[in-house]
Amino acid sequence: MNDDRVFKALADATRRYLLDMLFARDGQTLTQLESQLEMTRFGVMKHLRVLEAAGLVVPRWSGREKLHFLNPVPVRLIHNRWIHKYAEHQVSALAELKAELEAKVCRRTRKRA
């Protein structure tokens, strides 16, 4: 359901960079984020809105300042749903292949000896 929004949000280099910036230093204001990007304030706001809609960024008010926090839970959920499932399969398949090939090499080496 929310996966589409997360994938869409992540499919943009500026938005990934914004997440990296919040990973390095969490809880930044729009002004702080904007100062590190070659982009208009409006442009950064637009990207932040997409990240917020995907749940990747959660805004919290601290007095009069709107702080932006990186929320890793949607990435975790995608990891559980997609990456973990396929990566595990792939890794075990590769591990089997490696074991099989190495066993063959071993047998050949032994024959030669």
Place this chain on the structure above:
Amino acid sequence: MSADTKTSVTTQVYEVYIRATPQAIWDAITSPEWTVKYGYQGAVEYELRPGGAYRAHATPEMQAMGVPDVVIDGVVEEADPPKKLVHTYRFLFSDAMKAEGFTRVTWEIEKAAAGFSRLTVIHELEGAPIMAGMVASRFSEMGTGGWAWILSDLKSLLETGSSM
């Protein structure tokens, strides 16, 4: 730099939408029957009133590895079921963690659209760099541990009846 900005750096925020009622989520957070089924699977004890005790126990497996019976302790500051729970939070795994002292965890549960509720965890981690690294699971190569892992496991349990 204002004091607020400084504080914000040591605060972590986690948010997850769960297809469950606020009450079901509240129960899953505060009752040991539920907490043994997800995350670190330790039983919790909450005295749900301001000044009440909060304790999280290690699982028997963790205790066998030398972890103390009570691994996390704290004091309840606010309990407004099923909407808001605030308590202090200290790790007791080691002397170094114990020395970091108490941090503060705020749980907020809000009804959202279409049968979902939004759960937000705000962890104020001023002066607790070891715990900050652990709950952000930035110390873990495997990506297990930390709030993101606990909350996604809680979501899985409430929505599918089984944890990961």
